[in-house]
Amino acid sequence: MGKNKPPAKYSAAGLLWRGLRKQSWPRVWREPEFKNSYDVVIIGGGVHGLATAYYLAANHGITDIAVVDRAYLGSGGSGRNTAIVRSNYLTPEGVAFYDRSLDLYKSMSNDLNLNVMFSERGHLTLAHTDSALRTMHWRAEVNKLQGIDSSVIDPAEIKRLTPSLDVSTNTRYPIMGALYHPPGGTIRHDAVVWGYARGADAYGVDLFQQTEVLDILTEGDHGSGRVTGVRTNKGDISTPIVVNCTAGWASTISAMVDVQLPITTHPLQAAVTEPVKTFLPTVVVSGSLHVYVSQTDRGELVFGASVDPVATYNMGGTLEFTEELASHVLELMPGISKMRLLRQWAGLCDMTPDYSPVMGPTPVAGFYVDVGWGTYGFKAGPVSGEQMAACVATGETPHLIKPFELSRFTEGNLVGEKGAAAVGH
Amino acid sequence: MLLVPCPNCGPRNAADLSYNGESRPRPDPQTCSPEEWRTYLYLRDNPSGWLVESWYCSSGCRKHFTIERHTLTGELRTPILPGSKPGATKGSTK
Numbered sequence: 001m002g003k004n005k006p007p008a009k010y011s012a013a014g015l016l017w018r019g020l021r022k023q024s025w026p027r028v029w030r031e032p033e034f035k036n037s038y039d040v041v042i043i044g045g046g047v048h049g050l051a052t053a054y055y056l057a058a059n060h061g062i063t064d065i066a067v068v069d070r071a072y073l074g075s076g077g078s079g080r081n082t083a084i085v086r087s088n089y090l091t092p093e094g095v096a097f098y099d100r101s102l103d104l105y106k107s108m109s110n111d112l113n114l115n116v117m118f119s120e121r122g123h124l125t126l127a128h129t130d131s132a133l134r135t136m137h138w139r140a141e142v143n144k145l146q147g148i149d150s151s152v153i154d155p156a157e158i159k160r161l162t163p164s165l166d167v168s169t170n171t172r173y174p175i176m177g178a179l180y181h182p183p184g185g186t187i188r189h190d191a192v193v194w195g196y197a198r199g200a201d202a203y204g205v206d207l208f209q210q211t212e213v214l215d216i217l218t219e220g221d222h223g224s225g226r227v228t229g230v231r232t233n234k235g236d237i238s239t240p241i242v243v244n245c246t247a248g249w250a251s252t253i254s255a256m257v258d259v260q261l262p263i264t265t266h267p268l269q270a271a272v273t274e275p276v277k278t279f280l281p282t283v284v285v286s287g288s289l290h291v292y293v294s295q296t297d298r299g300e301l302v303f304g305a306s307v308d309p310v311a312t313y314n315m316g317g318t319l320e321f322t323e324e325l326a327s328h329v330l331e332l333m334p335g336i337s338k339m340r341l342l343r344q345w346a347g348l349c350d351m352t353p354d355y356s357p358v359m360g361p362t363p364v365a366g367f368y369v370d371v372g373w374g375t376y377g378f379k380a381g382p383v384s385g386e387q388m389a390a391c392v393a394t395g396e397t398p399h400l401i402k403p404f405e406l407s408r409f410t411e412g413n414l415v416g417e418k419g420a421a422a423v424g425h
Numbered sequence: 426m427l428l429v430p431c432p433n434c435g436p437r438n439a440a441d442l443s444y445n446g447e448s449r450p451r452p453d454p455q456t457c458s459p460e461e462w463r464t465y466l467y468l469r470d471n472p473s474g475w476l477v478e479s480w481y482c483s484s485g486c487r488k489h490f491t492i493e494r495h496t497l498t499g500e501l502r503t504p505i506l507p508g509s510k511p512g513a514t515k516g517s518t519k
């Protein structure tokens with residue numbers, strides 16, 4: 001049973017009090033009892049599923065919700081990403097959408113009363129060719145028209161912002177300029193997951209971990225008809241509304257109701273070094289070199305790249321990735337050649353043909369999707385939760401996500417974001 | 426590393442080939458509707474399990490061929506194209 005109110009406050013006084021008395025902290029969310037009926041069942045306990053549950057409760061007063069995850073909350077991409085947020089996309093639809101997410105991220109620590117460590121440090125996308133530079137100008141102009149702080153800067157300015165970058169002209173891929181986006185930065189992804197989980201729980205949303213959806217129950221024809229419930233390893237739940245928030249696994253869930261998605265699942269790998277003193281003040285992305293890097297508050301360098309080319313649901317890492325990564329990073333920052341990698345890992349990405357998400361209703365009544373998050377879904381968590389909640393609560397697709405409906409693929413209205421999302425996430 | 430059995434060149438590192446993805450029947454562009462054509466272009470089964478997929482031996486014999494691969498375990502089953510050697514091979518995804 002929930003308390004139906006926003007989560008209790010964490011405070012400095014409370015921290016001191018517990019610290020002095022060596023009290024342990026209470027569990028952050030309940031382990032609820034499994035009920036056999038809910039108003040809404042959300043599949044996937046990542047940032048998207050949890051944010052959708054939170055905003056359904058906070059904005060629409062719908063609290064009879066189960067969020068089910070077959071592993072633990074944040075075990076998917078939400079706990080594996082490189083935590084970059086930005087809104088300097090390429091299409092007007094994309095820019096408006098991601099910018100709303102940045103707004104929600106800015107007030108999140110207050111709204112959820114949990115420090116998500118938003119570091120608005122600035123985001124650089126390097127151009128090493130004339131054509132890349134042209135795309136940067138294009139993006140900057142689209143961004144400016146919509147009031148986004150975004151501009152193209154020259155190598156001297158890049159050097160001033162980020163002295164460790166090699167901007168000399170005698171390299172294999174000389175840096176010719178960059179798209180500079182001051183509001184971009186990083187956020188602690190675990191805190192975002194826990195913040196939404198804690199907030200949703202306080203409103204009475206039931207969160208079930210180790211609960212795998214095995215089938216979706218429907219009446220009427222397959223591929224149309226309507227949702228009546230879900231079958232899990234813990235038993236059946238009857239519900240009129242199911243929201244698919246399973247990212248890399250989205251196709252496996254949609255197949256249960258015969259809804260085909262424009263998605264293929266590819267692994268994206270990342271790696272992190274030992275910590276060193278802070279020297280890299282911005283997030284740096286290089287499309288031509290297929291690499292991006294930022295430095296955490298602890299001093300580790302976090303690296304990522306584009307997705308692996310072969311579709312797979314296997315999250316193992318590869319040596320090819322590390323080798324390529326190292327050679328490309330050293331091209332940008334020769335000074336870090338002695339640093340050691342601590343870890344590498346992978347997560348599954350639900351890639352779409354146009355690098356934009358798939359959101360909203362499907363031909364099966366009561367079956368909603370919030371998928372196709374590819375390599376860019378972390379930054380979109382808040383706005384997706386807010387808009388999907390509105391979509392489910394009102395039965396109408398809000399204008400901010402209307403361009404991302406599943407029907408755009410058969411209607412031929414793609415929202416091409418590849419130029420802004422293939423390498424920088 | 427994934428070893429992909431090219432029917433002509435034998436097992437090759439996946440990085441030496443181009444991945445075309447899921448094999449799907451191509452509708453006749455003369456007679457199909459735009460919706461059918463876009464469905465063919467964009468929609469995928471994307472199963473976590475056995476998948477029939479197409480590869481291009483870009484740095485070898487330059488032939489397209491089809492294999493069946495398990496997208497979770499990386500195992501391979503009998504290649505489908507004529508001229509390929511039948512029998513299950515094991516690929517590793519290490």
Ligand SMILES: Cc1cc2nc3c(=O)[nH]c(=O)nc-3n(C[C@H](O)[C@H](O)[C@H](O)COP(=O)(O)OP(=O)(O)OC[C@H]3O[C@@H](n4cnc5c(N)ncnc54)[C@H](O)[C@@H]3O)c2cc1C
Pocket residue numbers: 043044045046047048049068069070071072073074075076077078079080081082083084085211212213214245246247248249253268269270304345346347348349370373374375376377378379380425
């Ligand atoms: C290495 C890496 C780096 C990235 N970097 C960035 C970045 O810098 N910026 C950015 O914006 N995005 C980034 N992304 C993308 C981002 O992480 C994802 O798009 C986002 O986390 C998706 O969140 P989600 O909540 O939709 O899904 P997920 O967090 O993946 O959650 C899906 C959940 O569904 C559950 N599930 C699956 N099947 C079932 C089932 N049958 N029953 C019940 N539960 C099930 C899974 O256990 C999982 O917890 C990155 C991704 C990776 C892998």
Ligand SMILES: [Zn+2]
Pocket residue numbers: 431432433434435482485486487488
């Ligand atoms: Zn060959």
